[in-house]
Amino acid sequence: MMGPLNGMKVIDLTHVMAGPTCTLMLADMGADVIKVEKTPDGDDTRRMLPPKIGDEAAAYMMMNRNKRGIVLDLKTDGGKKVLRQLVTTADVLVENFGPGVMERLGFGYEDLKKENPGLIYCSLSGFGRTGPYRDRRGFDLVAQAMSGIMSFTGEPGGAPAKCGPPLSDITAGILAAMGILAAYAHRLKTGEGQWVETSLFEAALVQTYWQSAIALATGIAPKAMGSAHPLNAPYQAFQAADGWIVVGGANQKNWLRTLDAIGAPELADDPRFRTGADRMGHLPELEAELAERFRGKPAAYWLEILDEKGVPCGPVYDMLQALNDPQTAARKMLVEVEHSALGPVKTLGLPVKFSSTPGDVLKGAPVFGEDTREVLTQAGFSDEEIEAFKKEGAVVCAAIDTQVEPRQGSQDPEKIAREARYRPSYG
Structure with missing residues (x-):
């Protein structure tokens, strides 16, 4: 894979939004991201409400392209053995489990750095690993509320409103990726790994730079202003005759x-x-x-x-208008990628451009257990060991079905091979 992070190996133990945003950023820039999903049903986004693309949830497809996917049961001895083996050769581990979960499983930072001192271990949580709220679980809605964002979002005099996108989730993922890259730069100079962590609460707070500046300077909390700006005017939406x-x-x-x-x-x-x-x-x-x-x-x-x-x-565009704008196309922010089970699917592109080491979107999101066998084989496990793990229920492997007929019009043998479908086989 191309990209400035080519050669970086990332173990992704995250789910839903904030953590997958972080590892998506790293994958798009060339890192080999191995997404570890839980048994029996994987990332929660696989079960989110429609829409779906084929049999896959659209939310899961968006957040997990460019990653290799494996399935482990970390409550089994075999699952723990596999993860421990993968971590010994990893550059980065990213997790967003609840407080104390990784430590109880034996995979806290203090445990893993003994075996891999250069490991960069990144944790995302609702409120961070210190402070009076460290044991609380958090969601984007809670972070937007407690950071003040909902108090100044929406129309004047209206009810508290959150931003439409999951602002703190996405920002936390970007901050985590930034922290990982800073720690990686430090490790390149010293060989030393470290623990990097951020939270939804902090991610939401950093979105309030303007409003925090006003509050700190005046002692008055800013209020909702609709689309207007708190410091400059005119800077807002206006209704024309037709929009x-x-x-x-x-x-x-x-x-x-x-x-x-x-x-x-x-x-x-x-x-x-x-x-x-x-x-x-x-x-x-x-x-x-x-x-x-x-x-x-x-x-x-x-x-x-x-x-x-x-x-x-x-x-003021709706989402489809934004995706179809010519600038979106010119900046390659809407791209088509090959999914192993569904063929070509569309997804958002890489928002950071590099002149010498361009990143790219090369692979659709993995089907459940798509790369388990490949990753375990590369980690040094034999076919017999992998079968034993399957029998224990420690792993799930998807089997490649090469008998599927190619789509009509495919004549190139190499293209036909690429279009073979993956189908889950839970043995």
């Missing part, structure tokens, strides 16, 4: 450019709107003045003229 647009006329230059675009130069001399502080102090009046003008013409008209004048702006 919504966003306008970033935040600094003085862009404010004057906005006035030029909408044909309202007289507002530049209005004492309510002369400076940024004036505009923030009279935000309702500013919104009313601009909203009346934007409602008079279609969104396409405003976007064209605002762009010509140099004002940052854009349409």
Whole structure:
């Protein structure tokens, strides 16, 4: 696999969202990520509500592409033996089990660093491994609530609202990947591994830089402002004649450019709107003045003229519109990847670009136990040992079915071989 992390081996003991985001980032940049799923039914995202792609849950497919998948029962002697063997040659282990679970299984950091001193061990949790809430379990909803985010999200005077995406989960995954890479750089210089950890709570807090700055400076907690900005105006959504647009006329230059675009130069001399502080102090009046003008013409008209004048702006898309935008395609943020059981499937691309060592999305999410036999064989276990593990219930292996007919139109023998389907065989 290409990518700047080519050669890094990662043991992924995570599930659902935050941990898989972390290991997804590493996999997309070239790391060999071995996703370890539990018996009997694997990652919880496999059972999330529809939609599904074939027999696979769409959520699982999105979060686990580019990874190799194995299935272990860590409550069995065989499962523990396999994991311990894999960890001895790993660079990184990532886990997001509940507090104390890894220690009870015998796989806490202090246990594993004795066998692999260079191991980078990363833990993600709801509130972190220290402090009065260290034993609490956490979810994105709880993190958004307790970080303050829900108090200033939504429309003024409305009920507390969370951000639509699982903000703290995804941010925690990105922070964990960043921490792992920093620890990896340290290990390259010293040979020393270490324990890296972060939490959903901290991940949510770092999304409040602006609001925290305001609260610390004024002693007043910011409130919900809809799409408006707490420090600059106009910087929000406006309704045009046929849809919504966003306008970033935040600094003085862009404010004057906005006035030029909408044909309202007289507002530049209005004492309510002369400076940024004036505009923030009279935000309702500013919104009313601009909203009346934007409602008079279609969104396409405003976007064209605002762009010509140099004002940052854009349409308010739904998800399908965003995925089909030409910029999404140009930046390769929507890509097609081959899944072993389903053929070509679409997924999001790699958001970080490298000039010399580009990452890529090369493999769909693994079916249940797809790579168990391959990974165990590479780890030094014999066929007899693998069969013994299967008999014990310590592992699950998926069998390759090479008898499936290729899709119509496939003539190239190599392509036909690539299109062979994997089907789970639970022996």
